[in-house]
Amino acid sequence: MLQTAHPPLAKAPPLTTLPSAAPILSVEDLHAAYGQSEVLHGLNFQVAPGEIVAVMGRNGMGKTTLMKTLMGIVPVKAGSIRVDGTEIGALKSHARVAKGLAYVPQGRIIFSTMTVQENIETGLTVTGARKVPQDLYEMFPVLLEMKGRRGGNLSGGQQQQLAIARALASKPKVLLLDEPTEGIQPSIIREMGRTLKKIRDARGLSIVVSEQVLSFALDVADRVLVMENGEIVHESLRADIDEAQVARFLSV
Amino acid sequence: MFGDYSLGDLGAIFAMQGFAGLILFSVYVLMALGLAIIFGQMGVINMAHGEFMILGAYMTYLCSAFFQTYLPALFPAYFFLAMILAFCASGALGMLVEWALIRHLYKRPLDTLLATWGLSLILQQAYRSIFGAREVGVELPSWLIGSVQVTDSIEIPINGLFVMAVTTLITVGVALLIYRSRFGQQVRAVMANRPMAGAVGIDTEKIDRYTFGLGCGIAGVAGSAFTMIGSTGPTSGQLYIVDTFLIVVFGGAASLLGTIASAFSISQTQSTLEFFLSGSMAKVLTLLAVVGILMLRPQGLFTLKVRR
Numbered sequence: 001m002l003q004t005a006h007p008p009l010a011k012a013p014p015l016t017t018l019p020s021a022a023p024i025l026s027v028e029d030l031h032a033a034y035g036q037s038e039v040l041h042g043l044n045f046q047v048a049p050g051e052i053v054a055v056m057g058r059n060g061m062g063k064t065t066l067m068k069t070l071m072g073i074v075p076v077k078a079g080s081i082r083v084d085g086t087e088i089g090a091l092k093s094h095a096r097v098a099k100g101l102a103y104v105p106q107g108r109i110i111f112s113t114m115t116v117q118e119n120i121e122t123g124l125t126v127t128g129a130r131k132v133p134q135d136l137y138e139m140f141p142v143l144l145e146m147k148g149r150r151g152g153n154l155s156g157g158q159q160q161q162l163a164i165a166r167a168l169a170s171k172p173k174v175l176l177l178d179e180p181t182e183g184i185q186p187s188i189i190r191e192m193g194r195t196l197k198k199i200r201d202a203r204g205l206s207i208v209v210s211e212q213v214l215s216f217a218l219d220v221a222d223r224v225l226v227m228e229n230g231e232i233v234h235e236s237l238r239a240d241i242d243e244a245q246v247a248r249f250l251s252v
Numbered sequence: 253m254f255g256d257y258s259l260g261d262l263g264a265i266f267a268m269q270g271f272a273g274l275i276l277f278s279v280y281v282l283m284a285l286g287l288a289i290i291f292g293q294m295g296v297i298n299m300a301h302g303e304f305m306i307l308g309a310y311m312t313y314l315c316s317a318f319f320q321t322y323l324p325a326l327f328p329a330y331f332f333l334a335m336i337l338a339f340c341a342s343g344a345l346g347m348l349v350e351w352a353l354i355r356h357l358y359k360r361p362l363d364t365l366l367a368t369w370g371l372s373l374i375l376q377q378a379y380r381s382i383f384g385a386r387e388v389g390v391e392l393p394s395w396l397i398g399s400v401q402v403t404d405s406i407e408i409p410i411n412g413l414f415v416m417a418v419t420t421l422i423t424v425g426v427a428l429l430i431y432r433s434r435f436g437q438q439v440r441a442v443m444a445n446r447p448m449a450g451a452v453g454i455d456t457e458k459i460d461r462y463t464f465g466l467g468c469g470i471a472g473v474a475g476s477a478f479t480m481i482g483s484t485g486p487t488s489g490q491l492y493i494v495d496t497f498l499i500v501v502f503g504g505a506a507s508l509l510g511t512i513a514s515a516f517s518i519s520q521t522q523s524t525l526e527f528f529l530s531g532s533m534a535k536v537l538t539l540l541a542v543v544g545i546l547m548l549r550p551q552g553l554f555t556l557k558v559r560r
Contacts (some may be wrong), residue, residue, distance in 0.1 A: 073447045092457075093450030105449045111444040114437070121434075122441045126453035130434070170453050 012186040022085065024049045024100075024206050025070075025174045030079035031141030032069040039065045041230045042079065047174065047206045052196065054221035055210040058250060062230040063210035064106055067178040069101045070208075072096050084173055098126040102172035106179045107208075108163040112152025116143050119151045119162055136165050139199065161195075169197065175199070177209040181216050193219040214247055226250075254441040264405035265527055273523030275412045275481050278419035280515040282474030284503070285426055286467035287464040288511050291500060293443050293463045296354055296364045300372035301496065302489025304346060307375070308475025308485040309390075309482075310337030310383055316390045328393040335418065338472035346468025350461050357461075372489075379486035387485035396480075411480045422473060427508055430465075439463055502542050504552025514553055518542065 034038040039062050049052050057063050057217035068074040070081060072093040081089045088096050097103075102123075111119050120132045120143070137144040140161045146154060151162055160180060167175055177196075181189045193216055200207055211217045217224055224241055226234035226249045234249060236242065257265065288302050298304075315334035319327045349371065357364045358388060396414055399407040430436035441449040442459050450456050475484075482488065499518055503510030525534035546552070 071451050073451060091398075093447070094453050094455045097451065097453030105448065105451070109445055109448045111441050111448070113444060118437055121437060122449070122454060125436075125438065125455075166452055177483055240394050 005069050018116065018208065023047060023082075024084055025081075025208070026082045027070070028080045028082075030066075030069065030081065031077040032065055032074050033077045034065075038077065039074075039230050043230075043232055045225060045232060045235075049173075049206055050200060050204050051223065052200055052207045054217035054219050054224045054244065055208060055227055056212065056214070056217055056224060056250060057210075057227035058212070061170070061227045063227055065179055065230075067105070067176050067208075067210055068175055071101060089128045091128070095194060097172075100173035102167035102170050104160075104163045104167050104175070104180060106182060108156075110151040110154075110159050110162050111165065112150065115148055116151055116154070116162055117147040118201045120165050120169050123166040128171050131200075132169065135202075136168060138156050139168075139195070139202075141164050156183050157185070158173055160184060160188075160192065164195075164199075168203070171206055175205055176205045177207065179202070179210055179212065181211065181213050189213070189216055190219070192216075196220050212250065214243070214250060218240060218243070261405070264403070266524060267402075267406050268408075269524045269527045270520060271408055271412060273520040275409075275415050275477075276523055277516050277519035278415045279310075279478050279492070280496060280499055280519050281419055281423060281473050282470055282477065284511045284515050285423065285508075286474070287496055288469040288500045288503070288508070289430075289439075289470075290464055290467035293439055294354070294358065295361050295495075296358075296363075296464075297368070298467070299365060299369040299493065300349075300369075300375060301468075301471055302491075302493035303372045303375035303379075303476060304342045304471040304489075305475040305492065306379065306484060306486070306489040307342050307345060308472030309479050309488070310379065310470065310475075311338040311341045312390075312476045313383075313388050313390050313484055320391060321401065328395055331393065331396070331414075335473050335476045338476040339469040342475070343465040343469030345477055346485055347461050347465035349468075350464035351459025352492075354464065355457065355460065376486045376490075380552055383486070385486060387483040388457045389483045389487070390479040392440040392480065415477045415480055418473070422470065423508075423512065426466075426470065430508065435459075435462070455554060476540040498539070498542060502546065502552055504554045507552070510552055510554030 025047040027043055027045050030040055030043040031038060043066065043194060043206065045053070055063050055066065065074055066198075072088075072091060076089040079089070080087055083096070083100050086099055088099050088101070091099065092157075111122065117132060117143060120136065124130070124132070142158055143162060143165055146158065151159065162178070164180075180192060184192065196207060196222060197207070199205070209217075209220065218238060218241070221238055222244060223235070223237050225232050226246060228249060257396045283301065283305060286304075287298060290296055290298050290301075300384055312331070312334040315330055315337055340532075353367055353371065354364060355532040358369055392411060396411045399409045400413070401407055430439060438459050440448070441452070441454055442456050446456055478484070495518070499515045500511060502518065503514035505513070521538045521541065525537055529537070
């Protein structure tokens with residue numbers, strides 16, 4: 001199993017898709033806790049530029065906490081988070097966005113009383129831009145159609161697209177998605193997999209996606225991490241993944 | 253109670269009381285706007301809001317005294333400067349209070365109630381020590397005194413018209429700021445979901461401070477307007493705070509239009525009934541009506557129709 005010692009050096013060569021590039025996101029010995037109860041017990045992983053990493057695991061294993069800790073919603077207890085070489089573990093959420101992280105939370109959490117366009121514009125805050133870039137609407141044409149509607153009146157799938165567009169508006173280097181397939185119908189899930197890869201290819205950003213649906217993870221990810229009880233217990237490239245083994249981790 | 257008046261008299265009474273009610277309405281709207289913005293954004297119930305208003309009133313008083321003594325030539329125009337000064341003073345104090353006190357209590361909403369109540373007592377005593385316990389009045393420039401004769405029995409005071417114009421201007425300004433500007437967009441995002449607003453890159457602490465300052469600043473302008481209808485004392489703000497809370501709740505939280513509609517209905521009912529009954533009976537009837545309506549419609553007058 002992956003433990004704290006020297007994971008990047010010991011494990012990196014077979015696991016990094018782009019060995020030459022420095023990691024865009026690097027997490028070392030990350031601990032996080034709600035009050036006194038520690039939920040993340042020293043995580044280590046790196047994400048290469050342009051890589052899609054799926055974090056898998058059953059409910060309550062710490063996936064969402066990991067996302068919230070990366071985003072600064074749950075405070076870091078110990079360890080380091082670096083984006084493109086810059087330490088961000090002590091920064092507030094908005095400052096992390098400015099450093100290149102963007103977040104699509106579980107349950108999407110769009111601003112339901114604001115219009116679609118206003119929702120996307122909130123993501124522009126750190127860039128200083130005033131107009132929604134045209135390529136966002138090109139990527140999600142349905143949002144252009146609905147740009148005057150209140151976000152709360154969109155369907156689940158449309159809200160998911162809105163949440164992704166809002167995150168992309170801040171021109172991130174790393175996009176964090178927390179269980180994007182939750183409550184979305186299967187046909188749209190496949191569509192979303194394609195969209196995520198398209199976003200990665202078009203913008204060259206890295207994506208960390210937490211997921212319970214194995215087929216979706218295998219569809220989008222270059223590499224899969226499995227979390228259990230706040231630790232990473234399994235890691236493999238998609239090419240040589242042992243599906244049965246990962247499925248065992250996910251079965252209840 | 254209407255028996256002793258002819259129909260024409262009643263018409264004139266309703267028109268003039270209605271107009272007096274409009275001045276009250278102006279003060280209420282300005283107070284309630286500030287309170288609603290602060291409550292909607294931060295969930296903080298600002299018990300010291302009345303004292304921020306009175307700070308604006310005292311600024312207006314100081315300004316009028318200063319111009320009378322040193323710049324009598326410019327006295328006719330002092331009221332504009334006084335309102336700007338009132339806004340700045342109350343707004344600055346508001347931002348200071350947010351920084352020193354409120355931001356440490358966001359996770360304990362009930363404690364903010366106590367803390368701001370304590371603040372209101374401190375401010376009242378500070379006013380008493382600085383300005384004295386006696387109520388002070390503001391000297392109005394001559395162009396604001398007098399009234400417009402509309403018909404034989406209906407007169408409309410000029411200062412009332414002025415206050416209403418100012419209120420309209422500020423309300424429209426606030427509406428534009430909240431619904432059209434980038435700042436307002438960020439305010440609404442923080443209102444909707446604070447952690448998420450941070451996670452899309454909005455500096456929520458900065459927005460909180462400015463919003464609190466804005467709400468208090470508007471209360472300061474309300475104080476400036478207030479000097480035209482009442483005299484300013486250390487505890488004058490207390491009289492308005494309860495009514496203002498009532499207006500915010502009655503209007504439906506997070507609805508600018510609801511706040512305005514409820515301020516209008518409450519001030520008009522109050523003002524019209526006051527002519528025929530005693531002031532306290534008028535208040536009792538107004539409160540009873542509000543309580544009755546709130547029991548039937550607990551969400552207030554206006555709400556947004558949206559899935560949450």
